[in-house]
Amino acid sequence: MHVGELDDCFEQFFVDQYPRLVAIGLAWTNDRDTATDVAQETLTRALSEWGRVGRLESPGGWATRVMTNLLIDGHRRRQREELVAANANLPAGAPVAITDDDWRTAVRSLPPRQRAAIVLYYVADLSVDEVADIMQAAPGTVKATLSQARAALKAIVSNEVTT
Secondary structure (H helix, E strand, C coil): CCHHHHHHHHHHHHHHHHHHHHHHHHHHHCCHHHHHHHHHHHHHHHHHCHHHHCCCCCHHHHHHHHHHHHHHHHHHHHHHHHHHHHHCCCCCCCCCCCCCCCHHHHHHCCCHHHHHHHHHHHHCCCCHHHHHHHHCCCHHHHHHHHHHHHHHHHHHHHHHHHC
């Protein structure tokens, strides 16, 4: 392949993947700016490694894995910042408000692995096997994680309905 052909391949990859990655990020963060930033970072990494990524069996799967890892890392970073702020008696920001009609906010309250499973399975519309590959887990583990996440979401919605 020539450089022009690689550029054309990446351009098509970008056109195909960017909306999907933004949708994943939006479901994860409920913040369009963050979603687009993380999608752009993912695609920047794909471009910098396109010679390798473009030859993979599933470049989209690679991008989804990178996006998920970036989202998990960001979540962990915010949790650490909130813990430091709480220990320093500083305001850590408003708590997450969950309503029964705001699914994305409810999903944001899930632990990172459950959130990843829910977003990849329901938003990215991936199969259990594809989610397992991205999360580097066994399909049975993904099924269990999805079950736990659905139970947690049900409890969140039930709590909102009763309060």
